[in-house]
Every structure is written in C-alpha cells, then in structure tokens.
Amino acid sequence: MNTIYSLLRGMKFIQKPQIWAKGDLLQGKIMLGVSIVLLLVSIAIFRGESEVLCGGLIPLGLTLVVLMGYSTYVMSSRQIYIQEMTSRY
Numbered sequence: 001m002n003t004i005y006s007l008l009r010g011m012k013f014i015q016k017p018q019i020w021a022k023g024d025l026l027q028g029k030i031m032l033g034v035s036i037v038l039l040l041v042s043i044a045i046f047r048g049e050s051e052v053l054c055g056g057l058i059p060l061g062l063t064l065v066v067l068m069g070y071s072t073y074v075m076s077s078r079q080i081y082i083q084e085m086t087s088r089y
Contacts, residue, residue: 021082
C-alpha cells in the first residue's frame with residue numbers, strides 16, 4: 001500500500017488522469033474482444049440444433065449490445081481525452 005501511495009505522490013497532476021484514461025481504454029479493448037467472442041458463440045448456437053441453447057440467445061444478444069455499445073463509447077471518448085491532454089500539456 002505504501003508503494004502505491006508513494007508512486008502516486010511523486011507523479012505530476014496531469015499524469016494521474018492520463019493513466020486513468022489509458023486504463024479505461026484497455027478496459028474498452030478487452031470488452032470489445034469479449035463481445036466478439038460472444039458474437040461467434042451466438043452464431044454457433046444459432047446454427048445448432050439445441051432449442052435450449054437457442055432460448056439463451058435473447059439474453060446473450062442483450063449482453064452483446066451492451067458490451068459493444070459501451071466498449072466503443074469508452075474507446076472513442078478516452079482516446080480523444082488522451083489526445084487532448086497530450087496536446088495541451
């Protein structure tokens with residue numbers, strides 16, 4: 001705990017939001033990767049014969065919409081924020 005505090009204490013003020021934004025950008029990339037994998041899984045389920053699995057496509061589809069929507073929003077907004085902060089300071 002002390003090492004994290006001392007690391008943050010030694011940083012400039014502008015570095016903290018940039019690190020936060022880069023973390024959000026990484027989270028958006030991971031979420032987009034997970035949504036692509038879920039899209040492939042849902043296509044495989046749709047082509048399959050199991051009625052039980054086909055019933056799970058509605059919640060899976062909603063999860064896909066939320067993941068893709070939020071991850072693209074985070075990736076676009078944070079990338080613009082990082083570029084703005086870099087150009088200003």
